[in-house]
Amino acid sequence: MSKHSDPIDAFTRYPTASTVADFQANVAAVRDRIDAAAVRVGRDPAAVRLLPVSKTVPTERVRVAIASGLRLLGENKVQEAVRKSRETTDLDVSWSIIGHLQTNKARDVASFAAEFQALDRLRVAEALDRRLQAAGRGLDVYVQVNTSAEESKFGMPPEELDAFLRALPVYSSLRVRGLMTLALLTPDETRVRECFRVLRTLRDRAREETPALIGDGELSMGMSGDYEIAVEEGATCVRVGQAIFGARSTPDSYYWPEG
Numbered sequence: 001m002s003k004h005s006d007p008i009d010a011f012t013r014y015p016t017a018s019t020v021a022d023f024q025a026n027v028a029a030v031r032d033r034i035d036a037a038a039v040r041v042g043r044d045p046a047a048v049r050l051l052p053v054s055k056t057v058p059t060e061r062v063r064v065a066i067a068s069g070l071r072l073l074g075e076n077k078v079q080e081a082v083r084k085s086r087e088t089t090d091l092d093v094s095w096s097i098i099g100h101l102q103t104n105k106a107r108d109v110a111s112f113a114a115e116f117q118a119l120d121r122l123r124v125a126e127a128l129d130r131r132l133q134a135a136g137r138g139l140d141v142y143v144q145v146n147t148s149a150e151e152s153k154f155g156m157p158p159e160e161l162d163a164f165l166r167a168l169p170v171y172s173s174l175r176v177r178g179l180m181t182l183a184l185l186t187p188d189e190t191r192v193r194e195c196f197r198v199l200r201t202l203r204d205r206a207r208e209e210t211p212a213l214i215g216d217g218e219l220s221m222g223m224s225g226d227y228e229i230a231v232e233e234g235a236t237c238v239r240v241g242q243a244i245f246g247a248r249s250t251p252d253s254y255y256w257p258e259g
Ligand SMILES: *Cc1c(COP(=O)(O)O)cnc(C)c1O
Pocket: 053, 055, 076, 098, 099, 182, 222, 223, 224, 225, 239, 240, 241, 242, 243, 255
């Protein structure tokens, strides 16, 4: 069973982490499951990066998470990420933006983010590149693809990926690392797995046809409810929030508006 389903259940499944020991235990447990999933399919566990997602978590608890050893944190909303980065300048931590970006927030992202995982429009690439060039910075990016064919999700349709990748190199401050997706939010494992397979197939095709445009061909896919399936299907980065920080009360529809 995938574990997206019911919010009451989520609080039992994902207790709130508030101490360094809580965070270390949760990260170790997730890491063990990632490693086991990789080994099940003959993959090297070291090829899978765990990106902890701290969205909605108050800065005091984020600071505890950083004290437990986390060094790169994912945030969906730029404003929240900017605020937390300003509140943690005394600590050794970097930020990955994993949510949809409006062009008017490109300046913020260019100013502090270490990574942007939700690139899905050339206008955003252009806006980011302009700011980054001005700042003399580069940025690692993942191209987000909508593999679930749902109106409500961000990301480009798979059939547009090839043209998009071919158009990106002019934005020379952006370093394409690979692809990112969100699977369907459904308990139906078969349909979740299918989304991850679509992303992997797109990556494989890009590696064959336009190897210079896909970076290392990373696959960022999998969240608390489905990261083991994602690892089995080839994920090289899993973005895990609730299984590390505890359940969120904000509904997923806040991040992925229904159509
Ligand atoms: C919140 C979020 C995640 C993590 O979801 P959890 O259920 O907390 O693991 C992953 N990816 C994106 C884009 C997110 O916004």
